[in-house]
Amino acid sequence: MNLSKFLAVCFIAVGFNCAAADHNRAIDIDSKVVTNHKATINGERISYSVTSGTQPVWNEQGEPTATLYYNYYKKDKVDDISKRPLLISFNGGPGSASVWMHIAYTGPRILKIDDEGYPVQPYGMKDNPYSVLDVADIVFVNPVKTGYSRVLPNKEGKMPSADEQKAQFFGVNADIKYLADWINTFITRNNRSLSPKFLIGESYGTVRVSGLARELQQAHWWFLNGVVLVSPTDIGIERQGPVKAANRLPYFAATAWHHKVLPAELQAKDLTEVLSEVERFTIDQYLPALAKGAFIANDDKQAIAERVAFYSGLSKQFVLQNNLDISDDAFWKELLRDQGYILGRLDSRYLGIDKRDAGDRPDYFPELSAWLHAFTPAINHYIREELNYKTDVQYNMLANVHPWDRSNNNTGEQLREAMAENPYLNVLIQAGYYDGATNYFDAKYTLWQLDPSGKMRDRLSFKGYRSGHMMYLRKEDLKTSNDDLREFIKASLKSQTRSAKY
Incomplete structure (x- = not known):
């Protein structure tokens, strides 16, 4: 038993004999396992190491809290690590492990799925020839309670209360x-x-990395080169009332086009041509x-209703x-009701079956069920057998971190x-057209409202994909999204040849 594990279990088992405490199910507070691998990425044969481990969070008194x-x-x-970019990656939830982008998007090993992103058995992993590891090192971080990350007891051996944990970890700020x-x-x-630094976050992770960009500058004086928002939430930029209702329509159109239920004249057009038309109408x-x-x-009202239906x-x-305002729930239930199917929320290409065709919302979301039963065995096997990190602690795909404090969410600002303080900082938004949870037109709206002055417009970019919330699950979009990310990193580095000034 190594020293860090010995100290960890003794710390948790205060008042008990440490020999007996060796049987506690506890994660090492500070640990590291390194493995070595090879892969062909973007046509280049590379060797790389993976460090899997834990690193503490400390309070102001220097005591480990998680x-x-x-x-x-x-x-x-x-040759020169100061020129090698570092990409720091988070998933969302809040309460989601850093698993989805890790083994399905940017990492060099990804989940075995079919070309459209549907799970296949036997579950497992395969090489990712499109990973951005050729241009950037990557660290996948699991927030408290997700993955193997855990809250720690205090020096008296007592776990903090739910309110104390919320104040320390479970809120936007x-x-x-x-x-x-x-x-x-x-x-x-x-x-x-000295390395160029980038943050990437998915879904709620976009709130996280938007706020981190400012906090890292303000509190730690680390200035970033780029922030990537994958399937972004509102990041504190309000879109309520008529805006919220109207912004759903382009997503509805994309989904209906995919399921071939639009009028023939629209079905005959390419998706992006249809969406351009719908966006203008919206x-x-x-x-x-509205x-x-x-x-x-x-x-x-009659004319607008006819066009919305169209x-x-x-x-x-x-x-x-x-009343012209169709909720997401109503759309997922209604669109294919006559065929006996409901639609997925995070990826509306997925279909499900409800107990009754009647009703105004789906019983469940079929895409999340499909993903969880494929990702869970794959990540557990990969970490334990390929990355050689072994523990009896459960890997939490989704953790209970609620009630999450969503007050004072000013992360967009x-x-x-x-960005205003750092002329080197660029932002890329990536979104799937079939994502009903954080729809792509909301993402565009967020991009438009992020800098109302328009003075930083040339540092903001958007890319859309023919898939859902996790657009990288579809093979064609896995390649395209990684290529877009790779080019974003490269382009963001070119500005380093200029002085950081306006």
Whole structure:
């Protein structure tokens, strides 16, 4: 038994004999296992190491309050690490492990799935020839309670109360603060102070990395080169009322096009051509109509309902029954009701079967069920057998971190401030057209509103994909999204040849 494990179990088992404590199910507070691998990525044969381990979170008194599990991928034989980018990766939830992008998007080993992203048995892993490890080292970080990351007892051996844990870890701003401290330690421990630095976050992870961009600058004086928002939430940029309702329509159109239930003249067009048309209608006509509410003229209401039905695949009657404002739940239940199917939320290409065709919302979301039963065995086997990190602690795919404190979410503004202060900082948004949880047109809206002045418009970019929330599950989009990320990293580095000034 190594010293760190001995101290960890003794720390947890205060008041007990440490020999007996050896049987506690506890993660090492500070640990490291290194394995070596080879892969062909983007046509280049490379060797790399993976450090799998835990690193503590400390309070202001220097006492460990939690330990975070991470996986650090580092390319071998790099002459000058100061020129080698570091990509720090988070998933979302809140309460999701750093598993989805780890073994399905940017990492060099990914889940065995079919070309459209559907699980296949036997479960397992395969090489990812599109990983960005050729251009950047990557660290996948698991926030508290996700993966193998855990809250620690205090020096008296008592676990903090639920309220104390919430104040320390489980809220928009608490999450950003402790993770910034953790990143600061990781950077200095691993000699990455001079390396170009990038953050990537998916879903709620976009709130996290938007806030971290500012916190790392403000509290630790680390200035980033790029932030990537994958399937972003609102990041504190409000879109309520008519805006929220109108922004759903382009996603509805994409989903209906995929399931071939749009009128023939739309089905004959390419998806992006259809979406361009729907987006114009949404901004120019649908949003103003919704803003008029009950005082819209009846003729205008009838005309708008007809056009919404035309673009959404729904009936005009259904649109009118919902007063032009169709909720996501209603759409997922209604679109293919006559065929006996419901739609997936995170990826509306997925279909499910409800107990009753009647009703106004699906019983469950088929895509998440499919993903969990494929990802869970794969990540557990991969970490234990390929990365050689062995523990009896359960790997939490999804952890209970609720109630999450969502108050004072100003992360979009924090990202704008970080960009304003740092002329090197660029932002890329990536979104799937079939994502109903964080729809792609909301992502575009967030991009438009992030910097109302328009002075940093040339540092903001958007890429869309023909898949869902995890757009990289589809093979074609796995390649395209990694290529887009690779080019974003390279382009962001080119600006380093210029002085950081306006």
